[in-house]
Amino acid sequence: MSAINKKIIFTGPVGAGKTTAISSISDIKIVSTDEHASDMTKSRKPQTTVAMDYGLINLEGDERIHLYGTPGQERFDFMWDILTKGGIGLILLLDNTRKDPYQDMKFYTNAFRGFIEQQQMVIGVTRMDIQRKPDLDQYREWLDSLALSAPIFEVDARSRADVTALMQALLFSLDPGVTVS
Amino acid sequence: MLSSSHTGVLKVAFMTMSPHNRAILEFFFAGAGKELFKMDQPNNADVLIIDYDHPGAEQEWENIHHKTTQPFILLSVHELNLENSIWVTKPLTSKSLTDAAEQVRELLDNQSNSPSNKLTAPEPKLPLQEPEPPKAQIPDTPLPPKIQPFGLGKQSLKRPPTPRPAPSPNAVTKQRMVQSEPMLATSSFSSTIEDQPPPKKSLVQESKPSIEPTYDRVVDKTLSPEEQEQRWQVLCGDRKDAPQENLTQEGGTFLIENNLLANLKQALQLANESQETVQVQLGNGEYLLLMPKSNHSYCTMDLQSKDFATLCGQVEQSQIIVHQPTSEDARGLELNALNDAKHVYDLEAFIWTASLLTSQGRLDQAVDTQQSLRLKHWPNLTRLEPIPHVMRIAALWNESAATAFDIAEKLAIPQRYVFAFHTAASTLNLLAVETVKQETSSQTKPKKNRGLFSRLLKRLLGGGAN
Numbered sequence: 351m352s353a354i355n356k357k358i359i360f361t362g363p364v365g366a367g368k369t370t371a372i373s374s375i376s377d378i379k380i381v382s383t384d385e386h387a388s389d390m391t392k393s394r395k396p397q398t399t400v401a402m403d404y405g406l407i408n409l410e411g412d413e414r415i416h417l418y419g420t421p422g423q424e425r426f427d428f429m430w431d432i433l434t435k436g437g438i439g440l441i442l443l444l445d446n447t448r449k450d451p452y453q454d455m456k457f458y459t460n461a462f463r464g465f466i467e468q469q470q471m472v473i474g475v476t477r478m479d480i481q482r483k484p485d486l487d488q489y490r491e492w493l494d495s496l497a498l499s500a501p502i503f504e505v506d507a508r509s510r511a512d513v514t515a516l517m518q519a520l521l522f523s524l525d526p527g528v529t530v531s
Numbered sequence: 532m533l534s535s536s537h538t539g540v541l542k543v544a545f546m547t548m549s550p551h552n553r554a555i556l557e558f559f560f561a562g563a564g565k566e567l568f569k570m571d572q573p574n575n576a577d578v579l580i581i582d583y584d585h586p587g588a589e590q591e592w593e594n595i596h597h598k599t600t601q602p603f604i605l606l607s608v609h610e611l612n613l614e615n616s617i618w619v620t621k622p623l624t625s626k627s628l629t630d631a632a633e634q635v636r637e638l639l640d641n642q643s644n645s646p647s648n649k650l651t652a653p654e655p656k657l658p659l660q661e662p663e664p665p666k667a668q669i670p671d672t673p674l675p676p677k678i679q680p681f682g683l684g685k686q687s688l689k690r691p692p693t694p695r696p697a698p699s700p701n702a703v704t705k706q707r708m709v710q711s712e713p714m715l716a717t718s719s720f721s722s723t724i725e726d727q728p729p730p731k732k733s734l735v736q737e738s739k740p741s742i743e744p745t746y747d748r749v750v751d752k753t754l755s756p757e758e759q760e761q762r763w764q765v766l767c768g769d770r771k772d773a774p775q776e777n778l779t780q781e782g783g784t785f786l787i788e789n790n791l792l793a794n795l796k797q798a799l800q801l802a803n804e805s806q807e808t809v810q811v812q813l814g815n816g817e818y819l820l821l822m823p824k825s826n827h828s829y830c831t832m833d834l835q836s837k838d839f840a841t842l843c844g845q846v847e848q849s850q851i852i853v854h855q856p857t858s859e860d861a862r863g864l865e866l867n868a869l870n871d872a873k874h875v876y877d878l879e880a881f882i883w884t885a886s887l888l889t890s891q892g893r894l895d896q897a898v899d900t901q902q903s904l905r906l907k908h909w910p911n912l913t914r915l916e917p918i919p920h921v922m923r924i925a926a927l928w929n930e931s932a933a934t935a936f937d938i939a940e941k942l943a944i945p946q947r948y949v950f951a952f953h954t955a956a957s958t959l960n961l962l963a964v965e966t967v968k969q970e971t972s973s974q975t976k977p978k979k980n981r982g983l984f985s986r987l988l989k990r991l992l993g994g995g996a997n
Binding site: 356409413415438480481482483485490499505511512515517518519521524526528529530 | 553554557825826827879907908909911912913914922923925926927929930941942980981983984985986987988989990991992
């Protein structure tokens with residue numbers, strides 16, 4: 351029997367926690383392409399992902415779920431189409447401390463709209479413990495204004511429980527009838 | 532010279548800071564302390580605040596204190612006596628912060644009156660660019676195995692009981708509920724963001740346990756499986772399924788009138804409309820606050836206690852009074868809450884748990900059980916107290932309009948979990964009536980990749996690895 355390989359994509363702006371989130375649930379030490387930031391990014395973090403992050407979840411038999419993190423900077427958006435091919439869902443991480451999270455949501459959901467319509471998206475908002483506003487009600491309104499529907503949770507990208515909850519929401523959104531076999 | 536008057540609101544900027552202390556300070560600045568402090572950029576602030584016990588903070592102070600004349604407020608459990616700095620002991624209290632504001636003003640006044648200042652160029656302030664944050668690290672220690680994959684596994688340390696703050700003296704009866712002041716303009720979140728500098732990345736876990744209360748964590752991850760089962764029974768009851776036509780006769784409904792939940796809904800609506808703090812007096816000196824600006828609630832009773840569960844389950848709550856305090860009284864109440872911060876909760880999480888405790892797996896008698904509903908938005912399930920099957924219920928109800936009975940049948944789960952979800956989601960205004968009922972089958976149809984999803988789910992829940 352041939353191996354089954356599926357992809358889940360993590361995306362979002364610089365510093366939202368994509369690399370950390372993948373690390374939280376990957377079975378392998380993630381393959382990361384962090385480099386010292388040389389542009390505006392360095393005001394938020396000293397290193398940033400310039401190609402992609404890669405993690406893996408091994409299932410029974412030969413099945414694998416590949417976890418890909420997109421680079422946050424918009425100038426790498428040519429990679430996004432390639433990364434989403436064969437993907438089963440998108441996890442969008444938004445940083446609540448950024449200047450305009452709505453613009454971030456708008457930008458990324460627009461960039462991945464075709465994929466979202468085919469598959470499913472869940473949203474995790476990070477750093478809400480640092481900055482309480484905007485709150486989740488505001489994010490829900492923004493989703494409505496963009497004619498999108500998706501689970502949206504407050505998350506800590508370092509918490510396996512939180513990232514697992516995002517993954518579960520993604521799976522149940524794709525198929526509410528799924529149960530543990 | 533410094534830009535703001537030293538007798539007015541002090542402009543402050545956070546330097547290295549733990550999330551817990553940041554949350555406490557923001558809560559204080561948004562409410563009781565709003566006339567003392569306001570957030571600003573480091574280069575424009577009158578005073579810089581450092582959480583001195585946080586990793587890297589001491590080094591940060593060493594690096595920058597000689598480059599600026601701005602005074603520092605240093606938060607620490609240990610006494611500090613450092614140059615141009617004011618030590619504020621932890622845990623933070625409103626009084627210690629108020630005192631610190633006064634001391635900062637004195638420092639600033641001394642600087643202003645210094646003869647050398649009158650002869651020299653404007654005082655240097657910190658450049659806009661922030662110091663390099665600590666590098667992100669993934670914790671080496673694995674997180675403990677999870678029974679429930681929701682919530683955050685952070686443990687709160689037990690603290691000795693805090694003296695209970697007195698209730699507001701200005702209570703009025705429910706019938707006389709008044710809005711004491713004209714409605715104030717809702718604060719704009721965008722301006723709030725722009726007023727604050729982007730916080731530094733702080734992914735390094737604290738090396739020692741936090742002594743501060745943990746916000747937003749209703750879920751107690753220390754529960755054993757048996758305790759978790761018991762808690763679910765308190766939240767969702769143990770009622771057996773009942774036919775739709777006999778639901779009330781078989782105890783499957785509750786009357787919301789004269790119940791705490793009715794008062795809570797009223798208070799929540801008032802708080803959301805006015806964007807001002809609303810108090811609900813519970814009798815015997817107990818009360819709760821809904822604080823929409825900071826998105827917090829406060830209750831003098833422990834949300835996990837038997838007493839609070841009993842209160843939610845009682846009918847005929849004649850003692851309960853919904854009250855909108857004056858701005859001055861609200862400030863006093865918020866100060867009390869700050870001093871008893873272990874009882875401060877995320878607003879949505881508080882309403883969710885109170886609704887579950889009221890429902891106990893039953894439906895409000897006023898609910899039209901024939902009416903199809905759809906979940907407009909998912910609840911914030913990572914921060915709400917979990918109940919069994921909550922993700923599946925949310926997913927199915929979001930995907931298709933259905934009655935509570937349809938959901939229980941399709942997912943083949945006990946009705947009580949769906950009814951509990953229905954009550955809590957309705958209170959949070961997340962369910963909406965849908966006029967066109969979709970064609971439904973009795974079971975969810977298998978979809979593409981169900982087998983794979985099932986194995987991935989198993990893996991996520993702790994099994995099925997190679």
